[in-house]
Amino acid sequence: MFSWSLIGGRSRPSHCCPRHSVxxxxxxxxxxxxxxxxxxxxxxILQRQLDYGIYVVEQGEHTKFNRAMLMNIGFVKALELDDYHCFVFHDVDLIPENDRNMYTCSKHPRHLSVAIDFFNYSLPYKTIYGGVCTMTREHFQKVNGFPNRYFGWGGEDDDTWLRWKMLEKSKDYFNIDGLNSLKYKVMEEDTTSLFTRFVVELNQIEIMQKLQKRLTQT
Known part of the structure; x- marks a missing residue:
């Protein structure tokens, strides 16, 4: 499809040495x-900007969709394949209109989808953090990733925004639910020229029981 695309959805500009591997x-x-x-x-768009790889984390059919947990899994699995320092967490139904929105990380987490046509190019509320966002590996690990508790749509993006607000006040909060409490099973793993795919199964009952047990112990 794209002559410059490498296996697994990897690519890098041929005319320069990118500062970011994303x-x-x-x-x-x-x-x-x-x-x-x-x-x-x-x-x-990405091929003109940086060294990158695209990782699709697909959830099996047996539980309610858990967007946040899939992104945590993607973070872990991508690092098993390369030494990434920047991560973009991206909903599949959003596409940049041009190259001006740079897919890179900065000193602080960034919300990239701040102006989309569905919302008439304005934010529905100022603390929204869903859609497309970037974090460095250090940032993501510092807040213990996304919360795993949100099965079904909504809530996980606001929870993640609150993790930065609460970081100084409630360190225990981040030790309960996130990267360090991931539990999943990889059912399939394959690559094409456009992406690397992981199909995973999540056990909602087991995950929520484990979380509840950890909550009662704090």
């Missing part, structure tokens, strides 16, 4: 048409 993490289930549209549009 993992694009896409939580996914049952949106084949949107995934194709996303991949065909995002690759040409």
């Amino acid at each position: 993992a694009i993490i896409v939580p996914y289930r049952n949106r084949d048409e949107q995934l194709r549209t996303f991949l065909y549009n995002i690759h040409p």
Whole structure:
């Protein structure tokens, strides 16, 4: 499809040495048409910007969708494959309109999808952190990733924003639910020229019981 794309959805500019190596993490289930549209549009933009890889984390059918946990898994699995220092967590139904939105990390976490056509190019509320956001590996590990407790749509992005607000006041909060409490099973792993895919199964009952046990012990 793209002559410059490497296996596994990897690519890098041929005319320069990029400062950033970025993992694009896409939580996914049952949106084949949107995934194709996303991949065909995002690759040409990213290829002009940086050294990157695209990782699609697909959830099996047996539990409610858990966007945040899939992004945590993508973070862990991407680091098993390369020494990434910047991570972009990206919904499959959002596409940048041009190259002006740089897919890189800065000194602070960034919310990239601050102006989208669905919301008339304005934020529905100022603390929104969903859609597309970037964090360095250090930032993500510092807040213990995203919360795993949100099965079903909504809540995880606001919770993540609050993790930065609460960081100085409640260190125990981050030790309960996140990267250090991940539990999942990889059912499939494959690569194409456009992406690397992990199909995972999540046990909602087991995850929530484990979280409740940890909460009672704090």
